[in-house]
Amino acid sequence: MADILGVPVQVLMGQLLIGLINGSFYAVLSLGLAVIFGLLNIVNFAHGAQYMLGAFAAWFLLNKLGINYWGALILAPLMVGAFGVVIERFLLRRLAGVDHLYGLLLTFGLALILEGTFVHTFGASGQPYAAPAQLTGGINLGFMFLPWYRAWVVAASLFVCLGTWLLIERTKFGAYLRAGTENPRLLQAFGVNVPLLITIAYGYGVALAAFAGVLAAPIFQVSPLMGSNLIIVVFAVVVIGGMGSIAGSILTGLAMGVVEGLTKVFWPEASATVIFVVMAIVLVLRPAGLFGKQA
Amino acid sequence: MTVPPIVSDVDRSVEELRIADLHGFYGESHVLHGIDLSVNRGELVTLLGRNGSGRTTTLRAIMGLLRQRTGSIMLKGRDVIKMQPHKIAHLGVGFCPEERGIFSSLNVEENLLLPPVVASGGMSLDEIYEMFPNLAERRTSQGTRLSGGEQQMLAMARILRTGADVLLLDEITEGLAPVIVQRLADVLTLLKSRGYTIVLVEQNFRFAAPLADRHYVLEHGHVVATVRSDELESKAHVFDEYLSV
Numbered sequence: 001m002a003d004i005l006g007v008p009v010q011v012l013m014g015q016l017l018i019g020l021i022n023g024s025f026y027a028v029l030s031l032g033l034a035v036i037f038g039l040l041n042i043v044n045f046a047h048g049a050q051y052m053l054g055a056f057a058a059w060f061l062l063n064k065l066g067i068n069y070w071g072a073l074i075l076a077p078l079m080v081g082a083f084g085v086v087i088e089r090f091l092l093r094r095l096a097g098v099d100h101l102y103g104l105l106l107t108f109g110l111a112l113i114l115e116g117t118f119v120h121t122f123g124a125s126g127q128p129y130a131a132p133a134q135l136t137g138g139i140n141l142g143f144m145f146l147p148w149y150r151a152w153v154v155a156a157s158l159f160v161c162l163g164t165w166l167l168i169e170r171t172k173f174g175a176y177l178r179a180g181t182e183n184p185r186l187l188q189a190f191g192v193n194v195p196l197l198i199t200i201a202y203g204y205g206v207a208l209a210a211f212a213g214v215l216a217a218p219i220f221q222v223s224p225l226m227g228s229n230l231i232i233v234v235f236a237v238v239v240i241g242g243m244g245s246i247a248g249s250i251l252t253g254l255a256m257g258v259v260e261g262l263t264k265v266f267w268p269e270a271s272a273t274v275i276f277v278v279m280a281i282v283l284v285l286r287p288a289g290l291f292g293k294q295a
Numbered sequence: 296m297t298v299p300p301i302v303s304d305v306d307r308s309v310e311e312l313r314i315a316d317l318h319g320f321y322g323e324s325h326v327l328h329g330i331d332l333s334v335n336r337g338e339l340v341t342l343l344g345r346n347g348s349g350r351t352t353t354l355r356a357i358m359g360l361l362r363q364r365t366g367s368i369m370l371k372g373r374d375v376i377k378m379q380p381h382k383i384a385h386l387g388v389g390f391c392p393e394e395r396g397i398f399s400s401l402n403v404e405e406n407l408l409l410p411p412v413v414a415s416g417g418m419s420l421d422e423i424y425e426m427f428p429n430l431a432e433r434r435t436s437q438g439t440r441l442s443g444g445e446q447q448m449l450a451m452a453r454i455l456r457t458g459a460d461v462l463l464l465d466e467i468t469e470g471l472a473p474v475i476v477q478r479l480a481d482v483l484t485l486l487k488s489r490g491y492t493i494v495l496v497e498q499n500f501r502f503a504a505p506l507a508d509r510h511y512v513l514e515h516g517h518v519v520a521t522v523r524s525d526e527l528e529s530k531a532h533v534f535d536e537y538l539s540v
């Protein structure tokens with residue numbers, strides 16, 4: 001087997017795949033954050049907890065109701081998204097017009113409550129969740145073994161990201177979202193129910209987090225703190241991409257996953273910090289992020 | 296421009312807008328001090344006044360964009376003072392803001408199609424493009440890439456599509472070249488002939504005078520004078536007193 005820069009192709013490809021999978025999660029999660037930030041101007045610190053809720057919802061659906069992975073992939077985002085709608089309608093909406101810091105504190109508190117409740121109830125260790133039977137096994141590509149489930153995660157994430165991008169950039173509803181991000185008061189004066197639009201945007205962003213959670217369940221364990229570790233990196237990704245940019249959050253998410261994977265090959269010790277280093281460099285050179293509107 | 300169908304069956308005795316004792320506030324500062332005015336269907340009235348006299352604030356209060364307001368604003372027979380802005384628009388009122396409010400994340404056509412249709416009888420996209428050929432040419436450009444005049448055309452055009460027949464227009468001629476100002480005068484004449492009800496905030500008295508049925512002169516958040524178009528000469532002193540700088 002050939003080497004590239006002294007690294008076996010198999011190792012390189014393996015890490016690239018892991019990077020792509022992590023990047024898929026970063027992309028879906030930072031996309032949800034971008035949608036939410038666009039309309040609500042709130043950094044949704046509960047995003048990691050909502051991702052965890054998605055995974056737990058899948059676990060409950062399977063173990064308590066006998067609903068399989070495919071059902072959960074649809075139902076869990078709907079359930080958690082509905083929870084998000086309630087949060088927006090009864091808590092976040094009250095913060096409209098006050099300093100953004102309050103939204104941040106509220107969602108941060110919410111994350112602590114959710115994660116604390118789940119740790120208290122289920123313990124900090126994880127629950128296993130099996131990949132669906134259709135996606136067990138994999139294919140030998142010659143230079144590496146590709147598990148079907150991992151290929152599916154990348155494909156499903158890309159599909160959802162692309163779908164969301166099309167929805168926002170190419171539809172009338174998306175035009176409302178863009179306009180609502182730019183000048184919600186004027187949009188409302190034109191007769192668009194902007195409070196409802198904001199609720200939908202939050203619910204959708206939360207549903208995206210839950211969708212990522214369901215995708216993650218068979219790869220990582222379903223555990224109360226699965227989101228709190230991930231979300232810190234996702235926030236760094238969001239800062240790198242530029243807060244609120246839709247395409248930027250998707251591309252940056254994927255790219256940062258790959259960068260992380262490659263760092264693991266060439267300089268393993270740095271792989272946990274490389275994204276934060278990139279973040280620091282971007283903050284110095286382009287404070288609004290790679291895709292953000294520079295002020 | 297095609298010859299407009301003259302709408303002769305507009306019932307000009309219907310009161311489309313009546314504002315009574317309107318007070319408006321920005322935080323602690325009290326900027327409207329009991330505005331009273333009324334506009335009948337098919338009329339074009341102006342709000343004139345110096346900078347800061349409260350004209351924009353009056354329009355914003357009607358649209359519900361100014362939250363802190365008291366008094367009564369009857370729009371098509373409904374009191375809108377407690378209504379949410381998006382519901383107000385659906386009574387059939389279109390707003391062209393002072394800052395134009397073209398969305399930079401939308402192209403020209405998306406900007407044009409953005410405001411929801413609030414009543415039947417709005418202009419079709421074809422009709423609008425015929426009226427504003429520049430917009431047709433630039434339909435795929437980013438909204439804010441347009442020239443100032445084109446952005447103003449776009450801000451006007453997008454509310455004509457919605458079927459709104461009460462239009463609140465804030466300083467639509469500001470900073471525009473004379474040919475474009477003339478073009479807007481033609482557009483307003485056309486709209487008037489079609490029976491639209493128009494409240495026009497203007498600095499440019501020479502633009503407004505031949506179009507308007509009545510002028511309300513504002514000063515420090517009060518209506519200090521009302522001048523009908525047939526009183527322009529007899530009350531010329533009003534304009535000297537309140538509009539000259």
Ligand SMILES: Nc1ncnc2c1ncn2[C@@H]1O[C@H](COP(=O)(O)OP(=O)(O)OP(=O)(O)O)[C@@H](O)[C@H]1O
Pocket residue numbers: 321324326344345346347348349350351352353393
């Ligand atoms: N956002 C705001 N916050 C606080 N005060 C405001 C605000 N907007 C306007 N004002 C004040 O309210 C008063 C009325 O302003 P308004 O914009 O209605 O005037 P105007 O007649 O439209 O004049 P112009 O457009 O020429 O400035 C002014 O004293 C202005 O300083």
Ligand SMILES: [Mg+2]
Pocket residue numbers: 350351352393465
């Ligand atoms: Mg003004």
